[in-house]
Amino acid sequence: MRHVLFGRVIACMIITGIVNCSAACGTAGPGAGSADTVHVWALTDPQNEPLIQAGIDDFNETSRVKLELTTYVNDAYKQKLQVSMGSPNAPDVFFNWGGGNLSQFVQADQVVDLTDALRQEPSVASSFIPSILSAGKINGKQYALPMNGMQPVILFYNRKVFSNAGLQPPKTFDDLLRLVSAFKARDVIPIALAGSQGWTELMYLEYLLDRIGGPDKFASITAGSVGAWRDAAVLKALRMTQDLAERGAFGATFSSVNYDNTGASKLLATGKAAMHLMGSWEYSSQLGNNPDFVNGGELGWVPFPAVPTGTGDPTNAVGNPSNYFSISSGSKHIDVATDFLLNTMSSVSHVTRLVDSGQVPAVKGIETQLAGTSNGEFTTFTYRLVSDAPSFTQSWDQALSPSLSSELLTNLQKLFLAQITPEEFVTTLEKAK
Amino acid sequence: MTGALRNTTKRSAQPGFIWAAPATLLFATFGLVPILVVGYLSLTSWNGLGTPEWVGLDNWRALPNDPDVGGSIGTTLLLTALCWMLQTPLSLLLGVWAAGPQRSRAILSTIFFVPLLLSTAAITLTWLSLLDPNYGLAAALGPFVGVPDGNFLGSPDRALYAVAFVIAWQFVPFHTLLYQTAVRGIPRSLYESAKLDGARTISQFFTITLPMLRHTFIASSVLMIVGSLTYFESILLLTGGGPGTSTRVLPLHMYIKGFVGFDMGYASVLAVLLVVVGTVLSVVIVRSTGYHRMTSQREGMR
């Protein structure tokens, strides 16, 4: 057994040596920017990378100008994109999150308006779920097309922990508060929270504001309306969020817990925590790391609980509508790139690849296709959650400008640690640009 | 020019500017010119896209209104002090100990050196897992240091100490090495004459070893102070400056403003501030250590 393993290690060393050499000793890499290539930039992601590559390969078969994919990890990607847009190193087609992230590129005149192209091929636009397509719209013009699955935020829970305690998952916020006390009494962390990263805390505020005041409250924040932060609904959502933390809903050490090293997901899978509010990607992450937990049917999920006193529709969803592809206006091959986006992103083959990879594409009428897959139960739930939702609010840190969202996340951490009051939170964010 | 050609024999014995030219060119290109550019950028509004737009002193006027800038300067100073206070005694004692000729010491000092060989990224990722309150060592060891729940990196009061500890874990080996080699260089004759005077080992340490290590002490302290002002990667990877802004030092604050918030204009203001603080610090260091003397002034044994 040992020998086999060692043999594999050595074989891999040799193989990587050869592959690396052929790559490194050859001509200059992608950054050199050969004029006859369309450079596509996306995130390094084991789920999406192969299917984007497959779409590119299909397209390259018939295209005179070839597409080439380069990928980066999340944080590096944002910085890289920002510094390279407008420089000779800019990509032709680039991955983005829609919303505020895309909007700053649009304002700098660096993105191609796709509205006219879409008008000529009406079937493309009509195949997407409208609320998802609209996150690629800036000032009424379409600058981006959805390129992968929808990722709404869902309340996950550990079925075993719940059944051991004889409890039911929450339907309303009051249910949730009762569950918090019940699990605390049983020495279980009621809700796992990766509080060392502000974006995990943001999900509470996003849902609570939507449940209390409806999606318009955040819309006026994105629009930069005067007094939008100081709205009574925002303050109430902030107070409820802080109250949840102060009740010990997240345990005593949530601010040390990290999402990236599976800290929070592990708490749920091992039953140390009962619930976990997270994007739908949590499902595939749990499946990868704790297959027994998922396959044994212990992972449960429900929509975020309703707030009966609020005016928001309890079927509304928040999260990442999808990721998007846009074309940079400096590209030498705008026509080829447009062709690629319009013909690939809603194509049957691309949608099928997305479904097969366990994602939920933002395309209408795929319910039966989803139900037939191995994770059909979860993906149809996600699909219905989004397609039945009257409104889908984009994650705030993606909808707002980067500088405002960095301010938002920092102050949210302070709010959870009770270092600032909701009023101070509002005052700081009103001043931030 | 003609002056240089005349008197060639004498001139050629002395190194001209050409000797310093490569270093100067390198530092000017990547140090000085960028500083000037940053000065210019601090007067513009720029998110990294398109052309910077001139806004005069707007960014500078925003400086007093930034609630985090004062705190981050305080955090920087506190962290610098913590790093120095933690690392200096540790590396001094370890260095003196490791200087002994015993084989066991050589073996142990080899082990002690290993943290320096891992990269900052590797070290912070390791400690991030070890300090996880639920699955790391933190929960098991926390009670012994008065933190029963093992909440180190997540506690606003303790995070900075945890960061200082991780930094010390990485850099103590380097400073130990400096002290170790310096101790080995102390003339034995000094100890022998002290012994003749009946001095005990403990007093030898204070009367001979410590004074003889003065130069090393200064060099090591300068490296630590400059180090804690200039690097921020450990903090970025350990806490991202959090929880809240508890560990956000000035360089990190600049990084967040510039590369997370993409407010390059304001980040340049912070960069200029950093350059100013760094320059002032350099002047203080240079003045107090005598590093600025250019000619040799050997004063014999000090």
Added chain:
Amino acid sequence: MTHDRLEYAGTGLYRVPPVDVRDPENRRLSRYRQALVNIGIALWLIVVTVPLYFIVITSLRTSDAYVEEGAMRPPSQISFDNHARMLELGFGRFIVNSTIVTGATVLLVLGTALPAAYSIIRGRSRVTRMVFPVFLLGLAIPAQAVIVPIYLVITRVHLYDSLLAIILPTAAFSLPMSIVVLTSNLRDISTDLYEAMIVDGGTAVQTFLHVVLPSARPGFVTIGVFSGLNAWNGFIFPLVLTQSDDQRVVPLGLWNYQNQFGTDVPGLFAAVLISAVPVLALYLFGRRFLLKGLSAGYGN
């Protein structure tokens, strides 16, 4: 005690072997303290080795076992799959890149800083006199403060996404400290030595080779380690100035891996371990030379 004194490299400087702690008299005096020292050393040994142990055992675990087994227990099943996977992901290449970057940075720093220090100490040029304060002021300027202009400079000279794009700025920012250390080293060489070279009709080059180079050895090693560490640990320059896999260095590779497969902790530590092995080998190989180089003439 002249027999104890060794002349060092013809500089007229002497160094003496260290005090022998095995001396019976020393031993008698310090038995009690020795116990205290041993406890302290044992504690530090634990502090140093526990994380190292953690890295090794975690890298040997299978991914799902990491969740079930505790962090510190030895793995129930030893697996080298993680290490193999990391090599497949190109960590071999990253290590080669990091090694090139580190080696080239050290050479560049040593190659430019020592002549500069020599010219600062011995030169009479007015330009040189102006240059030195500039380097001194650069001592505490953090590199990330100027990262944006550096990016602009690097793209202008068409070095973007090359190892040279990391090497040049890293070396540049190691220069101030290096020149300060080396000048203070050279300052300690007695003037007579230089004068003797001049009287003999030696040129600047000869003086450099026969006087400066040998005397600067301890400073050389200190700076080699210092700039080498800067290059090996460097994160911000590679992050902003390179993009392709071929040019990736170890710290960025690790960080990328955590971002990308953050949930695979054993894989991450396999990568940490793999990236440490070459340096560890180099260190074990060169330790003697390192210590010798550092202690020669130090603190004289």
